[in-house]
Amino acid sequence: MTCLLLPPVPASVGTARRWAAPLLPPDLRDSVVLVLSELMANAVALTTTEGRAAGAEDIEVEVFVDPADGHVTVAVTDPSDQPLPPAPVAVEAGADHGRGLLLLEALAHDHGWSPRACGGKRVWAWFRCRAAAPRRNGPRPEAAQPAGCACV
Template sequence: MSAEQVAEPVNPLRIEATWQWLCQAVDHMGRPGPGLSFPLAPSSADGPGPAHCSVLAVPPIAQSAHIARDFTRTTLVDRTTQERVEDVAVTVSELLSNALRYGRAADGEAELQPALWLAYWERWSCAVCAVTDESDLIPVAMQADELAESGRGLQVVSVLSDAWGWNPRAAGGKLVWALFRL
């Protein structure tokens, strides 16, 4: 499924409500501790908050993408098809890889520690994954040479998700998100 080839349009208000809620939660909670995973409870059952939101602070190590994929699979088990869970897991891996590669603050002094946020909305049958980093650089999908070994991450995100985007964070850095219909 592609963000450009959705059979039925994704309701823009739902997209906006999901990533806006997640952006606000990220700014409110701040950075979780290293290796920490915890659920966030939404404040109201009828508000824009999700049925469930989990957060994982991902250490900048070689196994980070594997840790994030396992976290995604565990969080979304029994929520959708196995194929859709794998779409989200691959997307999480791509977003996290980008954060680890390009996510340092301009001064480069702060320790690189991206966080993965994963929320699902039962009443809208959708999930949003987001990865935070310290960089203010805008993520841009690039056309990689056909023999290039990298440079296709955001193209993969665009193909697997129903919508994706990014938002600046209040204290600096950004949050890159992807929405999936479940």
């Protein structure tokens, strides 16, 4: 697993994309980078709207590429305790927000979130490598990965 800590500022979204892209298998790169961008943007927005000062607590970004089959798990941890909302059924054409969870559901093979014992939450997305056989009865990504790099 590779981990990066970034300040909760808008520029960190692009930094996370540029950092993660070379770590990813080519057949998953575009989908993973798009979902990672969305998770980062949400983490930055939540950190800002909950009144935390920029830089008060970093956002954690994790990338895990399974060496056995090329499956990828990405996770973003933020200091917000707000749960992940359910995905909307429809979004108005002119709306500025509301498509992130739809993207997550469309591009990731599985996703979810979990609260962290030290506060905040970890939102993850799992992508199956197209060349690998489907996983059968394997652990879910949140169980297979540690709950963050900085929170022990």
